[in-house]
Amino acid sequence: MVTIDLAKIPVREANERIRQYGAEGQDVEVINPDARHHIGVGLTAEINVKIRGSAGYFCAGLTDKVHFEVDNNVGWGLGDNIYNGSVVVGGNAGAIAGVAIRGAELVIRGNMGSRAGQVMKAGTLCCAGNANFMAGYMMYGGRIIILGDSGERVGEDMAGGEIYVGGEVHSLGSDAQIVDVDGAELDDIRAFLDRYELKFKGTFKKVVNAGKNLRYATSERQVRSIPFFTFSGETDYWNAKIQEDLYIKSQIGRYRIRGYGGARELPHLSDLAFKKDLSQSDHGPDPVSKVNMYTEIGGINGATPLKLSMPVMIAPMSYGALSRSTKQAIGMASSLSSIAENTGEGGMSDAQRDAAAQLIFQCLGGRLGWNIYDMKRANGLEIYISQGAKPGFGGQLMAKKVTKELAEIRGIPPGIDLRSPSRHPDILGADDLVIKVEEFREATSYKLPVSVKLGAGRVRDDMKIAVKDGFDFVELDGMQGSTGAGGAEVMEYVGIPTVAAIMEALDALEEIGVRDKMQIVLMGGIRDGIDAAKALCLGSDAVGYGTSTIIAGGCIACMQCHVGQCVTGIATQDPEHEKRYQPAIEAQNIHRFLESVRWQIATVTHALGYTDVKQLNRDDLVALTPEAAAITRLPYEPGYRDRHLELKAKVG
Amino acid sequence: MCGIAGIMYRGEGGGLHVAKALIDMLDGCQHRGPDSTGFALYGQAAKGELKLRFFVGQGDEAVTAVERIQKTLAEQHASIIEDEHIGDNYRVVVQFSGDVRKFAYAMEQAAKVISIGESLDIVKDVGKAHEVDERYAVHKFTSTHGLGHVRLATESDVKPESAHPFWATGFADVAIVHNGQITNYWKMRRRLEQRDFEFRTDNDSELIAVYLADKLSQGIALQEALKTSIDDLDGTFSFLVSTKDEIGYAKDRLAVKPMIMYENDDLIAVASEEVSLNRLFPGQALNTKEPPPGSYNTWSRST
Structure with missing residues (x-):
């Protein structure tokens, strides 16, 4: 002794x-x-x-x-x-x-x-x-x-x-x-x-x-899904989407659950444009070789940072909402493109760990799949507070997806409609949170970066807490982010847009004079390298891609992710459905998408006259709409909109 | 977003121990709030005298503030017995026999009041426990009981006036330290404002202090006031309140915020975490008690 x-x-x-x-x-x-x-x-x-x-x-x-x-x-x-x-x-x-x-x-x-x-x-x-x-x-x-x-x-x-x-x-x-x-x-x-x-x-x-509340009393009847582009149109009060919504609610007598993100038009990165006319610039055959894109995230307090070949990460998505094969394919793609992947809620599978060279392990309130061994084999730890699509709410995983195997990993009874807790048992304020962060650092010998995932709500306060509680970086998720299952109204109406979130976050850091003491990975509806470049100009240190990678890997955007019978084998736990998904092929598809992002970021950076993505800044942007100008405080230049439309017309 | 502490010595045991104990306890839970630290200390009261403490800052700013304070004191017929400019504070002891609430509101017009009381003196500032002690010589205070607080600022700025403890604006000798959040703050504040109470901050802790002080001034016992506070206040809270002769606590029904207490023949100590209590008794395991949700209690110097 x-x-x-x-x-x-x-x-x-x-x-x-x-x-x-x-x-x-x-x-x-x-x-x-x-x-x-x-x-x-x-x-x-x-x-x-x-x-x-x-x-x-x-x-x-x-x-x-x-x-x-x-x-x-x-x-x-x-x-x-x-x-x-x-x-x-x-x-x-x-x-x-x-x-x-x-x-x-x-x-x-x-x-x-x-x-x-x-x-x-x-x-x-x-x-x-x-x-x-x-x-x-x-x-x-x-x-x-x-x-x-x-x-x-x-x-x-x-x-x-x-x-x-x-x-x-x-x-x-x-x-x-x-x-x-x-x-x-x-x-x-x-x-x-x-x-x-x-x-x-x-x-x-x-x-x-007592078994009265483990499942929703009435399941939603399956209907032919409305295509997303029709679904997101808001031309008419009593359109197909509203009618379907009323009809289903008349059957189930409660709020609806669906997959995907909000479909309302909101101010977004597409309402911003580059001040310089990039169509005039000559990027040459290989812009990627002319721009330094290497980015380290998470090392500001001495932990081993994530080493990213470009300022890009995969956004957290769970094994559970997505099939094992899908998580594996995304992991493989992240390795091929030398960026980081994230487990999301619900634990880490061996397939995912093997596939992803750099993997962040996420901890949620239900502690589903959370454990010391996977913490130790992760490259980063992340405390999830909320997500942009449904800030303040816990995850939902309908019974169809809560298979025996999945339930075992998560440590829960199989076949329940899993409504994950929206709060952590031991994080009831910034004062408890600091002790939790310290626990994670102790458990992993202070080597791993510890980040916090914030759904955009009260970003200003949350950012200050993140700094004071010693997090290494923030994953900030705006309202345009998606989810595997969430309340339909929540997705449409709760939260704040991604561009508003990054502005509030930066204001908070300025207010307490610590811009250099926190890194921000912005996510929520980021679709391509152009969006990424704009997000970097606004002040993000990196961006996260979630839905984009799913679509690149075969998703058809039917918005039925919550049902569990995904025809593409992505949002399902049914082995018969999952068979349709070929991880090796989809990994290449996702990888090619990520490389297109790389090319676009590099091309924009180069065209703006820079050699490093860190040189991108606010002065490169203008706002195309009064709303975007009000949110971002960028100059309102409607003239650029015509150029934007002209360009679009030219490209076809 | 913070850590709280309170201590009361039985009989004559306080003296220099109270301040020293609070400094140690707050240092022990500084991780809960690194931004600011504060102390509410109860010393000897002299008949007809009031202690006042103000934020005045430094240099020219301080000189004009002190002039304004002295002018208003004269207008209020309060004669200065002793005064001192220490750190960013101006501390003054006056002879005064009028209505304290009116006097307090008038003094608020002159400068930012930290506390007014016959025996209460609040010291609070940006910084950690030992830093605030160094600036204001807290360890030299002689007192019978007191409260302490460490703060992690979120919604409001890191400013000395947003630090705790809070004085119950307008009521002598009532102070509060609070960990949590009152969610029906505006509703409760409007009710009190309709009855002409004034608030100096938007901080929910000031509301609790004024709420309790109002009850006390109506002759309601502290025990009873704490009991109704659990019904009237919504949100998550663990708070400590002190008056000239009592310390009390209340805890919300959801038991969200921590609180732990220890009692022996010499003292009663309450804190957010046991690690603070153990600072008073290093190397000794304590027989502590965690108050149940929705509970309240008081201790009096005489018992």
Whole structure:
């Protein structure tokens, strides 16, 4: 047994040593912990750690195969996301004990705080004292054993798993019910209690999901889809789109879910033009060789940056919304074009990891597929707060797509209409967020860039928080972004346009004088290299392509992504449908599209008289509409619109 | 977006310990708010005397502000006993026996008031706990109890006047520190404004302070005022309030914002995180308590 004294060394150094001792098979005793955060985060070697005192937030978080004993109390997020092993706490635990655990045994001899076991997937969380408000909130699996009282609203919105209450059930959460406990279950609980020397003579009430809210009551009837160009027309109040909408709502009696992005006309990058008449410039045969496009993202605070051959990334899209083959093809294309790919929600598949040379791993509120091993093999970590198509809302994955295999990766019951949480259990403000970011850095030895994905809402405030909480870059997603499934009205009417988002973001950084302390990757309806060049001129450091890559890889824009029967094999989990998708071929298609983007960015940059994409700036742009001018504060030059139209006519 | 702390020593145990304890506790949770730090400290009250503290800045700006303050004090029949220009503050002790609210509103016209009280003195500024201590010699304060706050500025600027604690504008000796967000802020503020209360900031913490002080001035006990605050205020909050002889807390029903407390024979300490409490007792595991959602309580110096 080796002793580590936290009065003498900081937690960061202590964790490095504990990892080292773990690898050597040595056990560790931590003295003078004094409720410090992140003790033991990120351990994946078998080890016994004894903490002589109280620990702070995320004790034993993001670990596997560890055995922790804490003599006294622990703060929020005990054992966050732990896989296997055990944590025994002698005193009380703060809020969200056992958050998102994927296995292991957590025992708290005292009381535990609110929302214990939130979004847990498996394992046992046992509290010998009383639980508090909303124990088992949104849990997907595993069991919670409470020997004392349950607290209010136990089992709130739980989708799976069991909660056994030995004391009084104060009140049940929504969609929770009390059922009988059978003998075998009781024996198993007694064996568990014996193992941890917990004495309990009484009986248990068992709280489970009542099954009233796991699926939408009525499914949307399949109709022949309206082509996107008709769908996006707004010429008429009672057009085909509105009629279809009314008809479907008359059948289902609720809001509609659909795939794709908003279809309303909004100010966008196409309302901006280059001041210089680029048609007059001669780019020569190989503009790409004349412009430096290499861009590093995420290194501003000392992490290993993503190395991009051009200021371009793939926007986060989930395995789940998209098929495994599609994610694989996008990964391959990202490698062929030397840019970075992003997992989106729902975990990382081996195929995707192998395909993408640089891969950002995204963490969402449901912690679906989130785990320490994939964190360690990622090239960047990203905390998703929201997305441009539906800022403030969680993801939706209809039952058809929640197959057995997918459910397993995500750690949820198969066949439910998965409505992902819109909030993180442990991020309820900028003050909690800073502790979460630190946890990720601790778990990955401060090597990986940690970014935040922001759907454009209150961009000004969010950007300031991003800087103050020490993120390495922001992925900023405007209203023109798409989604695999979202409320139809939300997509059309919630959020702010991409050009407005980047302006607010830059204003926020200017206001607090930190433009050089944050990088912005702008996304949301970026379609080609021209859009990219304009976004770079406005002040983005890079841009993200989502929908464009899907279309380049065979999507026919039928907007039925949510249904799960995608004819092209992209937005489906049905193996029969997926067969139609050929990753190797589509990867080449996506790659060729990305190379067209490269050529366009290079050509514009060169034509504007520059040799490096970093030289692109606002002075190169004008606004074609009063709205775009008002948003971007660029000079309003309607004359350029005629030139724009003329050019368009010429090209045909 | 912040960290809060409060401490009250029983009996005569406070003295220099209160300020020192708050500095340590806030240093312990500075990660929750690196932008600004503040202290509300309760010292000895002398009969008929009021302590006032203002933001006046530096140089010429400060000279004119102090002149304006002294002129308004004279108009309000408040005679200066002692005064001092320290950091960006002008601190003055006056003899005054009139209506505090009217006096306070009048003084607000002269300069930015930080606090007014018989025993309360608020020190707050941009910077970390030790930096603010260095500027204003916080560790030299003798007090019985106090509150502290570290702030991460989001919606409003990083300015000294947006730092916490907040004084209940118009009411002597009431201060508040708050972590969270009041979502029915404007509704509640308009209600109070209709009754002629004035607000100096758009900060929701000032609202809580005025809301509670108004109840107290109607003779309602602090316990009772805290109880109604949980019904009347919407949003997520954990806050601490202090008066001349009491400290109290309230926590919202959703238990979104953290709070943890420790009591022994000598003191009561409350903080956002246990790591702050442990700063007072290094190397010692504490028997702490996390207040349940929707709860409130008070401690009085006499009990």
